[in-house]
Amino acid sequence: MIGCLLRDTVDHGSSVGKSIRRFAFIAILSAFQSVLAPCAQAADQPPVTDVLPSGVPLPFPSTAPDNLPQGWDTMVLGDLGGYRSRLRAHGVRINLQDVEELWGVASGGLSRGATYDGATIVTLNLDTDRLIDPQWHGGLFNISAIQLRGRSVSADRIGAFNTISGYDAGGRGMRLFEMWYAQGFWNNRLDIRLGVMDPDTEFLVSDNASLFLNADFGWPGVPSSNLYGGGPSWPFAVPGIRAQIIPTYPVTILLGVMDDNPTGGPFFSERSALDMNPSGTRFSMSTGVLVMGEVLVTVDASKLSASLENALPGTWKLGALYDSGAFPDRRYDTQGHLLAGPTSNGSPMMRRKNWMVYGIIDQTVWNPDGDAPEAVSLFARFMGAGNRGNAMTFGANAGVTMHGFVPYRPDDVVGLAWGVSNDSAHALDFNRDQLQFGAADVLPLKAEHHIELTWQAPVWRGVSVQPDFQYIHHVGGNIVNGATGKRVKDAAVFGLNTTASF
Template identity: 50%
Template sequence: MMAGSPLRLCAVWWVFWPSVICPLTAGGGVRAATTPQVTDVLPSGVPLPPPTPVEVTPFDDPNTELLGQAWGARSWLARHGIRINMQDVEELWGLASGGLRPGPTYDGMTAVTLMFDTERGVGWHGGLLNISALQIRGRSLTGERLGALNSVSGYDAGRSTRLFELWYGQGFFANRLDVRVGSIDLDTEFLVSQNASFFLNASFGWPLSTSSNLYSGGPSWPFSALGARVKWTPVDSLVLMGAVTDDNPTRGPFYSDIVPTERDPTGTVFSTSGGTLFVGEAQVSGDVARWIAGKDARSLPGTWKVGGLYDTGRFPDQRYDNHGGLLASADSTGQPLYHHADWMMYVVADQMIWRAAKGSNKTINIFVRATVNDGSRNRFASEIQGGVTFDGLVHGRGDDTIGIAWGTGFYGSRAIGNAHDAMRLGTSLAGDLKPEQHIEATYQAAVTPYLIIQPDFQYFWHVGGTSSDPETGRTIGNGTVLGVNMTTTF
């Protein structure tokens, strides 16, 4: 989350056609389908403006990007309805203590996005074609050194060079109705907390409740899935969204020793196997201060969301095998009993709670996100996260943000029962399941309009969610992680 100053917005938002991205505040007439922010190709640690009752159009200024007008190429492409953007992320992480094996790692990513406005390009009103690709590199500190359930970074993913999204969007009724069809990533629009997205830990983007309970983590970064999304804005303060996609973006089994990026290393599987995932969300935005004290009060905007998902696929029981026996038993088949369908409900709240003066960019904002789902076929039955961000409070650094956040996920009843079975039967050294908790403190510095530096500190309790290392039986120490993220917009 970021303050809404022009410099800040231009540093992290890419908006090519202002009248496209903000049809609700623009004049009448049909607009192209909603232009996504350039940060939609990033998983988390994404600086976003604070929630506002009405979407604000950032300045369209290519000079805030490293390559500027790119020797006139951007202007020429713009006349033909084409916009190309590139972002590069470099991260260094180090496990200072605890976990499995202290030491450093590196990860990085380069994302390229191409958009084609059909009205400017071929005269077709309201259309937008979006194509994006990712090059992910480096090693996993979470998997190789820490052993945590919650990845320290959204970029802590399997190495690959891959297609990310490929969809066509069409706007109707001055873009109050927006439809996308193609290969879609859901976590850029659903389950999103604007304030939580500021943090680097991956769980503040796409939470543990979905990344662990769905096939391959569901249609979330760096994966997309075939489907459609509909977004309707009947009034400025209300947004209704729904999506239907394939539930298994990499076409793999629920449990596999092969990481998802190896099953689909190019992002071109376009799976139609498995079940169907339905997602719905309602968003309400408003200004609490002005509701209470009138229009002359300091604006304190907020956005509140409620939503849910339903998956028609087959999901493994967390305690019983396919013959009705205990999975923890030495006599078990090792194949879990599979149930039909799965569901999850969630709430998200982003709220500004303080502002230095009317119109000031010095603000304090909070977020809360909670999920709940079935405890028989999901390893994690509920999750809660919360945090606070401070914008523009550092003297002389009006575009910088400080944040601190916490999160944890709670095991379902059958996952807990399975752990007790394993201890009683002596088939596991892991011991009791304990909810892994993590806290993150981070500082984001806008060095230039196109360069963001973000040092980061994270601390983990009950690493891996168990009492002991399941392979050795030794206690896993609490993890202390230090890192830095550098994001450049070209």
């Protein structure tokens, strides 16, 4: 609403001008107040766990809104003697998350051994109506930064296409994550964000899949392989604008328009994505525009049967993305010759535009005692993409999460999940061309599958420990180990994740 957007513009050189502007503001605010619905007190404030790409603490399924204020009992340092409460009263919220991971390859992969990685994320939220001006309702400023450390177990010891963890970024250093301003309108039926943002905190997300550590259960392998720099996903963010619309309360619509290249570099590069954009502040905006849209419907499956008394909450999503950039053909060069052939110039033909569609189901299927700790939920996500300019055209993952099944530990969550990413027809044809022309160290492509068993156990306020086991079948799509010259065998990997919220 206009009354929520206007502020008293102060002309420091003229007290008369200042008075006129204040009078005009009050008049316009009064005129529209009786016509338009009041603004929300703050824009949609993201949960503090939005900055976590995987191993996210999974709350007990509930029909209550997700965006409830987090209490101090969910943080290690609590209220810090009342300082946090005082800051929040003035519109300031500071959160810090720390993640430590240890991974060990027990069999298969490139080599056996242990690897460490970790991340620390700091987030600052500022409510404009409390911090700046009570008349500036519904505004929220968000900025966050990430410190990465450790090595990549996926690159160094496994060779898997889907990285073993969302934190397995393969780089070190401090970088900007997100920096955006959000404005809420009409009791947050409309929420607009503008700035540098990471779309995978909202788009393409399965809440139950976020429990698992493998990166494919976060920002999945299909867009990671098909978009520039793996697409705008953790730990990268890109300039853009996002609108969240709630036309009716069971339905939410997300629309986003943003830069499609988080690295600012070419599609193929010998440098890693983090090396091309180490600080998170390189915004090239030179390759194309990424448009994402998603419709979310909140359901209660218990209402489908008169015999069920306790709620069975769920969310069903349907979405798509479109990229206006140019993408390399996976089989032909700029002269129309086979890339794998002896006459190829080595430069792939570039094809304009790219797209992907997806569907996500998160559904609680068993909840015998309502608010009691026992519940079973299922998730499934399916993705389909175009063929010529993509390495992957189909992906799927599915799994089950179970609350309250560990004896004497009602808050623990156990999960079992599976995922797969399938190569495109052109990628398979290129592989067959390589074999036909006698390329060295090349084997027939096969779809990589991964299975994960995980157990998330809260051990203290704000601290959870998560033992994890993953099995990777057809590692890297059936690749050769350069050190041995033999096919990389299926990998069995054990891990331990510790997540703390301070």
